[in-house]
Amino acid sequence: MQLTSAEWTETEENIAKKAFDIAYKREIDDLIDSVKHKAVSLSAIDDMWHLHDFLSAKRHEVDGKYDYRLPMLVFVFAGLVKDGWLSLSELEGLNPDKIAKISALARM
Amino acid sequence: MQLTSAEWTETEENIAKKAFDIAYKREIDDLIDSVKHKAVSLSAIDDMWHLHDFLSAKRHEVDGKYDYRLPMLVFVFAGLVKDGWLSLSELEGLNPDKIAKISALARM
Numbered sequence: 001m002q003l004t005s006a007e008w009t010e011t012e013e014n015i016a017k018k019a020f021d022i023a024y025k026r027e028i029d030d031l032i033d034s035v036k037h038k039a040v041s042l043s044a045i046d047d048m049w050h051l052h053d054f055l056s057a058k059r060h061e062v063d064g065k066y067d068y069r070l071p072m073l074v075f076v077f078a079g080l081v082k083d084g085w086l087s088l089s090e091l092e093g094l095n096p097d098k099i100a101k102i103s104a105l106a107r108m
Numbered sequence: 109m110q111l112t113s114a115e116w117t118e119t120e121e122n123i124a125k126k127a128f129d130i131a132y133k134r135e136i137d138d139l140i141d142s143v144k145h146k147a148v149s150l151s152a153i154d155d156m157w158h159l160h161d162f163l164s165a166k167r168h169e170v171d172g173k174y175d176y177r178l179p180m181l182v183f184v185f186a187g188l189v190k191d192g193w194l195s196l197s198e199l200e201g202l203n204p205d206k207i208a209k210i211s212a213l214a215r216m
Contacts, residue, residue: 028152028153028156031153031156032150032151032152032153032155032156035147035150035156035159036147036148036150038147039143039144039146039147039148040144040147042140042143042144043140044136044140045136045139045140045170047140048136048139048140048143048163049163049167051143051163052160052163052164052167055156055157055159055160055163056160056164059157059160062153
C-alpha cells in the first residue's frame with residue numbers, strides 16, 4: 001500500500017486544510033476546557049505541578065501531531081479519526097483511495 | 109562577614125522552620141491564585157502555552173529557592189524578605205547577628 005507519495009489535487013488540499021483546522025480547533029478547545037476545569041480545583045502545590053506535567057505532555061503531543069505536510073496527511077488524519085477529533089465524513093471529497101487508507105490506518 | 113557556618117540553636121531552628129513554612133505557603137497560595145486567574149481567561153492556544161511557560165519558570169524558581177539546609181538559610185531568608193514573602197519580624201528570636209546578615213543581604 002503506497003501511503004506517502006500520493007498526489008493531492010487543489011480541491012483535496014482545500015478539503016484537507018479545512019478538516020485539519022477543524023480537528024485542531026476541536027482538540028485545542030477541549031484542551032482549554034480541561035485546563036480551566038483542572039485550574040478551578042487547584043488547592044495544593046502538587047495539583048499545580050500535575051497541571052504543569054499535563055501541559056508539558058499535551059504541548060509535546062499537539063506539536064508533534066499537527067504536522068501539515070502533504071506526505072504526512074494520511075497518517076495525521078488517521079490519528080485524528082482514531083482519537084475522535086475528526087470523522088471520516090469530514091474528509092469527504094478526497095480520493096476514495098486516500099479515504100480507504102486513512103480508514104484502515106485509523107482502525108489499527 | 110561569616111555567613112554560612114553559624115550555629116543554630118534548637119529554638120532558632122524552630123523559628124526558622126516556622127518562618128520558612130509561612131513564606132512557602134504564602135508564595136504557593138499566591139501562585140495558585142495567579143494560575144487560577146490566568147486559567148479563567150484562557151481563550152487560545154497561545155494563552156495555554158504562556159501558562160505552561162509560566163508554570164515551568166515558577167516550578168524551577170520555587171524548587172531552587174526553598175532550600176531548607178541550615179548553612180543556606182540566611183540566604184534563603186534574605187531572598188524571601190527581599191521578595192516580600194517574609195518580614196524580618198517573623199524571624200524574631202533568631203540571633204541578632206543572623207537577623208543583621210539577613211537584613212543586609214535582603215537590601216542588596
